[in-house]
Amino acid sequence: MSLFHYLILSSLVFSLGIFGVMARKSLIGILISVELILNAANLNLLALARFGVLPSLFSQVSVLLIIALAAAEAAVGLALALSLFRTFKSSDINLFSSLKG
Amino acid sequence: MAQLSSFLFLFFALMTVLSAVLVVKLKDIFKAVLWLGVFFFSSSGLYFLLLAEVPALVQILVYVGGIVTLFLFSLMILPRLEEPGNPVFFPLIFFLLFGALIVFLLSKVVFLTYFTYQGLSLADFGVALTENYLLAFELMGLVLLVSFVSAFSILKKEGEEES
Numbered sequence: 001m002s003l004f005h006y007l008i009l010s011s012l013v014f015s016l017g018i019f020g021v022m023a024r025k026s027l028i029g030i031l032i033s034v035e036l037i038l039n040a041a042n043l044n045l046l047a048l049a050r051f052g053v054l055p056s057l058f059s060q061v062s063v064l065l066i067i068a069l070a071a072a073e074a075a076v077g078l079a080l081a082l083s084l085f086r087t088f089k090s091s092d093i094n095l096f097s098s099l100k101g
Numbered sequence: 102m103a104q105l106s107s108f109l110f111l112f113f114a115l116m117t118v119l120s121a122v123l124v125v126k127l128k129d130i131f132k133a134v135l136w137l138g139v140f141f142f143s144s145s146g147l148y149f150l151l152l153a154e155v156p157a158l159v160q161i162l163v164y165v166g167g168i169v170t171l172f173l174f175s176l177m178i179l180p181r182l183e184e185p186g187n188p189v190f191f192p193l194i195f196f197l198l199f200g201a202l203i204v205f206l207l208s209k210v211v212f213l214t215y216f217t218y219q220g221l222s223l224a225d226f227g228v229a230l231t232e233n234y235l236l237a238f239e240l241m242g243l244v245l246l247v248s249f250v251s252a253f254s255i256l257k258k259e260g261e262e263e264s
Binding site: 011012016020029033039042043046060062065070071074080082085 | 114137164171172179193199204248256
């Protein structure tokens with residue numbers, strides 16, 4: 001399989017994640033769509049490292065860092081979701097408009 | 102051998118795309134999170150095919166073991182939100198636009214690179230993580246610590262602050 005197939009696949013997953021961020025209505029749905037986007041980025045990095053010009057471990061290390069950042073993002077995002085639910089008694093993002101100007 | 106790897110690629114790619122579509126489109130968000138686990142497994146299979154064993158294993162450990170479980174637990178706390186007919190037209194437009202743009206840009210990348218690879222072992226990975234990329238590794242730990250502390254402090258109830 002060539003690099004092209006991997007890049008097509010990762011762009012497909014990335015745009016599905018964008019779709020999910022825009023179409024989902026609940027906070028958890030948006031967070032899991034963001035996870036899809038991060039995974040597409042990981043796949044892209046690894047494919048470019050496998051087929052790229054210079055064999056280097058930089059992409060594998062950065063994939064590790066992205067995974068850790070995704071864990072941090074999920075933790076903070078879920079904490080925010082729970083505290084928003086405590087305030088608004090719902091997890092519908094269309095209600096969370098009190099910061100709107 | 103090449104036939105086997107291309108068959109595996111097709112299998113994992115189909116699984117990845119199918120489960121990603123289900124994650125995005127399923128109405129019941131509990132099932133969507135379960136399909137997210139399938140998505141992580143199949144993309145970790147793709148990482149194995151790309152000869153990146155460490156990210157593949159870390160993917161299974163952290164994502165399937167940690168993040169999916171975290172999502173499931175928080176779904177048990179939050180109430181179930183039905184998703185009735187949310188408008189799908191604009192997200193669909195963005196999906197098509199982003200997809201076309203990214204495919205175009207990445208197809209440029211393919212013609213700019215050529216294909217070489219020499220194997221890198223697990224020991225190389227460990228050495229690189231603790232020598233060349235030590236600063237990034239330590240910063241990652243700091244970011245994780247700060248984010249977990251901030252998650253706890255967000256979730257603290259108002260009355261419990263003074264001690």
